[in-house]
Amino acid sequence: MTTPTRSTGLDVARGLAILGTLATNAWLFTHPDGLLGTLLDPDPGGPAAALAQVLPLGKSLALLSVLFGVGVELQRRSAQRRGDDPRRAHRVRALVLLAEASVHFLLVAEFDVLMGYAVAALVAGPVLLRPDRWRRRFVAVLLGAHVLALAVLTALLVHLPAGAAGGPLDTPYATGSFWDLVVFRVQNLAVFRAEPVGLLLLSTASFLLGAGLVRAGLLERERGRVLRRRLVALGVVGALAEAVLLAVLGGGAVLLTRYGTAVLVGLGLLGLVVQVQGGRERPRWLGRRLAEVGRAALSCYVLQNLLASALCYGWGLGLAAAVPAADRPALTAGVCGAVAVAVVAYAHLLARTGRRGPLEALSARAQRALLAPRAPVPAAVR
Template sequence: MDRRIGALDLLRGVAIAGTLGTNIWIFTDPGGPGALLGFGADAGGVETFLRFLSNGKFLGLLTLLFGVGLELQYRSAVRRGLTWPGRYLWRATLLLAEGILHYVLIFEFDVLMGYAITSMIVAYLIGRSERVVTAWMVAAGTLLLAMVGLLTALLMTMPAGGGTAAAHPSGWLEQVELRLRHAAIFRAELLFIVPLGIVLFLLGARLMRAGVFEERGARLRGRLIAAGIGAGVPLNLLTSFAGPAWFMVDRYLVAPLVSLGLLALITSIVLRMRSAPGLLRRGFTNVGRTALSCYVFQNLVAGALCYGWGLGLATRLDGLRPWWVPVAWAGICVLFMTLSSLWLRRFDRGPIELAWQWAYQAPWRRTRAGGGQAEQVSGAGR
């Protein structure tokens, strides 16, 4: 059991660091977050490859882990004889509130809102029959395919470089105002996150039941590695270099296949390790144990480094792109590995997790609080 839970913490830590690997290109773009919506000219070969390493894969991995966390929450509720989804809907509501604050105050492309909405839907499906679950997965997957296909066809008709965005406002209050004024544009990704999330949440729950994190799941992990790494990585590389028009296919269809391979590969490595965890593994694991805090604060730090209200490095170091970007990513990752490790010496959860848990328990102060690893898994961010 400890080894399985350890694999989940490590996976979440890798996923949190990986999402920063995607988001760091947004923070360091002198055109600001709006530049991502421009679907303009192709990036250079080196930058395209560096983006390929993270784009969509860790979003998919974290989404799968949210499904695992929801399954653990469901099992915990059943063991304790609680009504399901019951209190879980309050958890999802708190996550939605956190996502809204994160979007307005820190980052345009927050994913917590999408996870909250998805969890409210999937909470009513997690205990249903295999037939019902399969039907929902097929329906959500079909909707996602249709939307990605239509938008990809539209992008193919657009002239290259025709959507370049203006520079991002330098002041923090200006950024907040921009997010509020253009919420429909910046939050459009929810249209893709929710159906993708339904599929991956339910798939994560199924993989959990199939024993993917246990010794008995060796054959299943082998198949996932073959599909996700053996087939998914070459296909993902192809779509990454196919041009901006293939962005949706690359991020929402191909990259999640690689996510399955990553989940299986990392879990297999953890299950085979017999020695004590090294410094790097402990660092990622501690980030995973404080995932929500690290997700929010790493975006805040990236904004302070890159935006005009902070050091403004996105503009100052534009001439050094793409080389300085992975250096910034690595520096922020090391910072939060260190901070999370120091924090966990005194506390068993991250700072935001502690506040979030207090808010979750507030309506039921006189009842025995639910806790443990199941809550930590489903409390993670993008």
């Protein structure tokens, strides 16, 4: 049975996460050297700009990962109610997402996370069909290995000599054509896919954790109340821990915050949004707009990356190279705001016309085609 908690809270949380990725990735678009430039020549532009980069960092990624697991569990239950094979349905959905994400990576954004999500979903799927104790043990092992890897990488980062990043960059973001960027992504495939591979442990654990939260009653109005409050408390602990780490380690804490404390903050946001929005008969204006984005999450995610690329890259308006480095924070804020308004307006238009997002519709058609029962081969043909 669909509850207000489920129908509104998840959509709002998903919309918040999608727009949060825009706030995180806007800095990648407005740097003349793109993703590589933000890694090797960040030039944050002062304390205010540095804070604007740190605040959303990792939170949207963590929230999206857990929400993906929530969706996987709900889809598994739906497949069982229809009498379908949940294992096959899950595998088909993951493979369709992998195909869509591969196209998105090549044509739009080299920092795409959806490819990693698809692979993690394939790993997590069989575990969800086992007893819950297996899922909990698997999550514990994955998180333990992830924390150990984070500790080692952070120690290396803290002791990295200043200026070890290397010389000037030569990238096609500012001057290259659309096709030049496609070729550049292929040539640097290993570099651009390093993060999703490194996050496979965390992504898989997040999916399983999201599914476990559904089973524990996250979306049930009364039963999940205590669970949601505990998630909010975890989020507060994560935010405080992040502040301490940044104060002590400074830039050396980036891995611990982006891939550590951000997970706790993401869980807190999930609990807070589901609790607040699920308790209302009808979301307020902002909640409705976020929910509309959430219902067309894939289409809105790709659209915001396309719009930001067209504004900033050389094949479009080329704003990233045209604006001086000192004005980059202002450009980033402007691009982020303009794209967010366009994406929200597009999602609202879809909702008003009763249409699904085009990529959601395409994905659904592909899944139906792959899941359709095959006609038996006549005996004479055999």
